[in-house]
Amino acid sequence: MYETQPDSDAVLAQFNRLILELLRGNMRRNTFRPWEVELLLDIEGCSLRESAKRETLKRYQKAVQRHMEKGAPLPLKLSEYLENVKAKKVAQSAAQAARPLSQTR
Numbered sequence: 428m429y430e431t432q433p434d435s436d437a438v439l440a441q442f443n444r445l446i447l448e449l450l451r452g453n454m455r456r457n458t459f460r461p462w463e464v465e466l467l468l469d470i471e472g473c474s475l476r477e478s479a480k481r482e483t484l485k486r487y488q489k490a491v492q493r494h495m496e497k498g499a500p501l502p503l504k505l506s507e508y509l510e511n512v513k514a515k516k517v518a519q520s521a522a523q524a525a526r527p528l529s530q531t532r
Contacts, residue, residue, distance in 0.1 A: 446488045469504040
């Protein structure tokens with residue numbers, strides 16, 4: 428038998444619980460779903476600065492909520508979120524650089 432995909436509302440609730448545990452710094456459970464393990468490993472691999480970690484995780488949580496409201500079955504990884512943020516900043520910088528000087532004043 429193969430495992431059925433849980434509904435996105437349940438996954439989102441579990442994701443929010445996971446992020447809350449990370450933000451509080453008290454991971455008290457020892458059982459995780461496979462996608463939670465993937466996310467935890469990805470978060471660890473991103474090497475966030477301690478000073479920015481809390482705020483980054485909050486923004487990431489909001490992005491995942493929007494992502495799942497659009498119909499995604501599982502949360503996007505933090506590394507994917509950070510790549511998207513970086514790509515948007517690069518695109519905005521390129522758009523600003525492409526404007527004539529008369530429009531920037």
